[in-house]
Amino acid sequence: MKTSKNLIIFVIMCLGLQAHATDYLMFIGAGGEPAKQSTTLFDPMIKNMATYVNQSPGLKVNVALNGGHAKTEEIIKNSFGAAESKTNFQESDYKRLIENYKKKLENNEMVSGDQFMIYIDSHGAEKYGNLKTHAIATSEGSLTNLNTLAGASVVNLDQLEELKKLAKAKGVKMAIIDGSCHSGNTQSLADENTCVISSTGPNHYAYSPFSENFSASMVKGKNLEEIFLETRGKDTTAALPMISTQSGQEVTDLLYKKITPFLYHFDNDHDKLTPYLKNHESDESQCLAEESYSSLVETIKKIEELNTVSKKFLWWTRKKMTVNLTNLKALLASYENSMVQVQRQMKELGPDRLNQKEIFRTPSQTVQYSWRDLLTTDYKTIVAGLQERLKSATDSWDIGQMKDLISTYDQANLKKEELIKAQPDLANIIEKESAIKKSIASNYFTAAAIGKEERKLYAALYKSSQKDQLLDAPNPCRNFKL
Amino acid sequence: MRLILLPLFLLLLSLTAQAQEWTGIGCGTYEVKGVVRSSKNVLLVIVNEKSKSEIVITVPIPNEALLAPHIDKTILAKLVINSKASGAHILGTIQDIQARVPNPLASRDTGMQLMAKTECKK
Numbered sequence: 240m241k242t243s244k245n246l247i248i249f250v251i252m253c254l255g256l257q258a259h260a261t262d263y264l265m266f267i268g269a270g271g272e273p274a275k276q277s278t279t280l281f282d283p284m285i286k287n288m289a290t291y292v293n294q295s296p297g298l299k300v301n302v303a304l305n306g307g308h309a310k311t312e313e314i315i316k317n318s319f320g321a322a323e324s325k326t327n328f329q330e331s332d333y334k335r336l337i338e339n340y341k342k343k344l345e346n347n348e349m350v351s352g353d354q355f356m357i358y359i360d361s362h363g364a365e366k367y368g369n370l371k372t373h374a375i376a377t378s379e380g381s382l383t384n385l386n387t388l389a390g391a392s393v394v395n396l397d398q399l400e401e402l403k404k405l406a407k408a409k410g411v412k413m414a415i416i417d418g419s420c421h422s423g424n425t426q427s428l429a430d431e432n433t434c435v436i437s438s439t440g441p442n443h444y445a446y447s448p449f450s451e452n453f454s455a456s457m458v459k460g461k462n463l464e465e466i467f468l469e470t471r472g473k474d475t476t477a478a479l480p481m482i483s484t485q486s487g488q489e490v491t492d493l494l495y496k497k498i499t500p501f502l503y504h505f506d507n508d509h510d511k512l513t514p515y516l517k518n519h520e521s522d523e524s525q526c527l528a529e530e531s532y533s534s535l536v537e538t539i540k541k542i543e544e545l546n547t548v549s550k551k552f553l554w555w556t557r558k559k560m561t562v563n564l565t566n567l568k569a570l571l572a573s574y575e576n577s578m579v580q581v582q583r584q585m586k587e588l589g590p591d592r593l594n595q596k597e598i599f600r601t602p603s604q605t606v607q608y609s610w611r612d613l614l615t616t617d618y619k620t621i622v623a624g625l626q627e628r629l630k631s632a633t634d635s636w637d638i639g640q641m642k643d644l645i646s647t648y649d650q651a652n653l654k655k656e657e658l659i660k661a662q663p664d665l666a667n668i669i670e671k672e673s674a675i676k677k678s679i680a681s682n683y684f685t686a687a688a689i690g691k692e693e694r695k696l697y698a699a700l701y702k703s704s705q706k707d708q709l710l711d712a713p714n715p716c717r718n719f720k721l
Numbered sequence: 722m723r724l725i726l727l728p729l730f731l732l733l734l735s736l737t738a739q740a741q742e743w744t745g746i747g748c749g750t751y752e753v754k755g756v757v758r759s760s761k762n763v764l765l766v767i768v769n770e771k772s773k774s775e776i777v778i779t780v781p782i783p784n785e786a787l788l789a790p791h792i793d794k795t796i797l798a799k800l801v802i803n804s805k806a807s808g809a810h811i812l813g814t815i816q817d818i819q820a821r822v823p824n825p826l827a828s829r830d831t832g833m834q835l836m837a838k839t840e841c842k843k
Contacts, residue, residue: 383752383834390834604783612790621789624762640782647786 260352262298262721263343265336266319268361268419269305270328271376271391277309280447284360284418285311287454289318295459295721299323301339303332306378328361328378333394337402344405351410354719357399360450363419364388366441372396373424373441375417385420385444385509396425407432414463414719418450422481426491429483434716436467439478440495443502444509446476457721464716468701472694477502477686479693484716486704490697497535498693500528501574504686516582525582532575539564542699562699567692574685584675588668599650601643608651610658614669618652746776746811748841751800752834753778754821757791764788766798766815769831776833778811787815797821800833805841 266288269281285304292300302319305311306327319325326332343349362376365386374393376382383390399415406413413433417425423441436453439445453470464484471480479502481491500519503512519528546562593611608616625645632638659666708714755768755778764785766778778800780788798818802811 604786606786608790616790616792618789621759621764621792624759628762637782644782644786648789 260354261349262295263340263349263353263355264292264298264300265303265340265355265357266292266300267303267328267333267336267357268359268375269311270378271362271380271382271388272305272308272311273381274307277311279305279308279311281305281360281450282311282314284447284450284454285314285318287451287457288358289314291454291457291721292319292321301336302326303328303336304378330377330379330392330394333377333398337398340402341405344402344409344411347409349406349409349411352412354412354414355402355406356414356416356719357402358416358418358454359396359422359425360418362388362391363417363421363424363445364393365421366424370395370397370424371400371427373419373421375419386511396428399428403428403430403433412715412719414715416453416463418445418453420445423479423491423495426481426483426488430715431713432715433483434463434719435481435483436463436716437481439480440491440499442499442511443477443479444511445478448476449474449478449480459721461721462717463719463721464714466721467716468698472698474694475687475691477504477683477690479690482716484714485708485712486701487716489704490700493538493700494535494693494697497531497538498689500578501571501689502686502693504683516578520582520586525579529579532571535571536568538700539568539696542696542703545703546699562695564692564696564699567689567696570685570689570692574689581675585672588671588675590668590672592662592665593668597651597654599647599654601646603640603643604647606647606651608654610665611669613651613655613658614665616651616655618648618655622648622652746802746833747835747838748802748804749838750816750836751802751813752836753798753800754795754831754833755798756795756831757788757793759792764792766796766800768833774809776809776811778813780813780815784814787818791818791820794820795831799836803839803841 269279269285272279272281281304292298300319300322302315302322302325304315304327306329315325324336340349340355349355359375362382362385364374364376366373367387372395374388374395376388376391376393379392380390382388396415396417403413403415407430414436415425415428415433416436418438420439421441421443422437422439422445423443425437426435426441429435437445438449438453449470452473453466456466456469464482467480467482467487471482474480479495479498481487481495500512500515503515504510505512519525542562543560543564547558547560550557550559593609593614595610596607597610597613599606599608622645625641625648629638629641629645632641753766753768755766755776756770758765758767758770763779766780766788768776768778796818797820799816800813801816802813804812
């Protein structure tokens with residue numbers, strides 16, 4: 240009788256503690272978008288977060304988002320009614336929020352058992368300098384480069400380090416969700432108390448669907464690990480979402496480097512594949528890349544074997560793969576083959592010759608043309624046009640300058656003819672180079688198709704790793720329940 | 722009091738009127754995404770081609786030599802503007818130019834971005 244009375248008191252106490260635990264949310268980002276447009280690509284995610292916040296009574300929220308985009312600002316204005324603060328996302332806002340939460344932790348306003356989530360979704364840079372994490376764009380400025388965030392003002396996420404240390408010391412459960420490009424760099428903030436979820440790897444772009452789907456899946460009662468796995472499974476982009484659980488880290492270690500180039504593609508403005516190929520031109524690098532590809536294929540085959548069940552029917556055994564990665568293998572093989580072919584053909588063509596420079600001098604100027612310039616320019620037509628202009632020119636200064644220009648073009652044309660005479664293959668090297676580039680089977684859709692198939696491999700590897708985990712091993716992502 | 726306010730008001734009006742004449746492109750160094758064309762045998766850079774905000778950039782005759790390898794191609798260039806522009810025609814000097822492939826998915830993949838502002842020469 241006494242035992243059951245104590246049990247009831249214990250349950251009531253637990254319920255009481257549960258009731259007092261408070262959830263905190265710091266929601267920041269939506270910066271770096273082009274000026275002169277009213278919407279941003281973050282709008283759907285912001286709406287989803289607003290739904291989650293509205294369905295979470297008692298959640299204490301601070302919002303610092305965007306600035307300068309009318310429709311986005313309208314969404315923010317009409318949402319998050321109960322937020323403690325709601326501002327644009329400028330450096331000063333970021334610093335103010337960090338200071339506020341530090342005080343809350345230091346003054347024991349946030350206490351053991353509470354949960355603190357920092358949700359970040361902005362444009363994110365590659366890691367640079369001595370940063371442990373990476374930088375994200377604020378609302379000041381519009382970026383012109385998705386890798387460096389040139390043009391945008393930025394803040395770095397290293398500044399969250401102190402917050403997560405304080406949270407750990409106070410027993411406050413912590414989660415950092417980073418939906419930006421190159422957010423894999425934020426994984427370095429993870430520890431046994433801090434769950435970190437990134438929408439992509441440290442060297443890859445992120446795409447909107449991950450953060451949109453993640454925020455849409457944020458429902459009371461779910462834990463962050465299950466939301467991540469559910470969201471990752473749905474993702475069909477060329478990104479590589481990451482989680483800091485032990486299983487997540489194991490799969491990342493096994494997979495990330497090997498699959499990295501296969502999720503790159505040719506892109507006019509923000510190409511990661513061309514620099515990658517340029518860095519792997521040497522025979523040694525190509526050899527390593529081939530080894531890496533073979534190892535990836537081996538991993539895939541092992542996973543297929545592990546997930547093959549045998550069914551006996553009389554004397555006949557039927558094998559069935561529960562994880563079928565045939566498509567992934569075919570896509571990787573086709574991509575790999577295409578890359579090898581292109582690298583071989585380009586090497587044979589020797590387009591590096593075209594970067595050599597020639598200098599042409601006239602009394603009024605010195606001009607430098609690359610061999611590529613010389614081979615692609617029709618100097619004879621330009622000179623004919625200049626001679627027409629000369630006929631109607633009256634200003635002696637202009638006439639002198641035009642004559643100089645004609646002399647420059649004549650010299651350039653002479654050099655062009657000399658080059659082709661000495662190296663006849665130069666005559667059609669530009670056309671050949673263009674044809675080789677066109678043969679590369681790489682665009683966003685091929686990379687995304689590989690991404691889509693990679694989800695199955697990741698899920699199988701994750702599941703397999705989970706089986707080996709100790710049940711009582713710390714898992715801050717599973718312990719963080721909405 | 723009215724006597725003081727009236728000239729001040731007129732001065733403000735004249736300043737506004739002067740500002741309206743300005744095309745919005747001041748002096749400085751710009752990053753230009755456009756296309757090189759040969760028009761009446763003169764080599765030019767055109768930004769926002771065939772749109773209401775088309776800008777035609779002419780360069781000094783010797784500077785045309787930098788444009789020659791890029792005729793009818795899209796380019797990314799560093800442009801220095803030293804004097805006030807009139808209308809949609811600008812006179813500037815190209816300092817650096819390279820070919821670029823336009824992004825077919827971005828409808829407005831052309832434009833001018835101010836990198837460093839300078840005072841216009843008189």
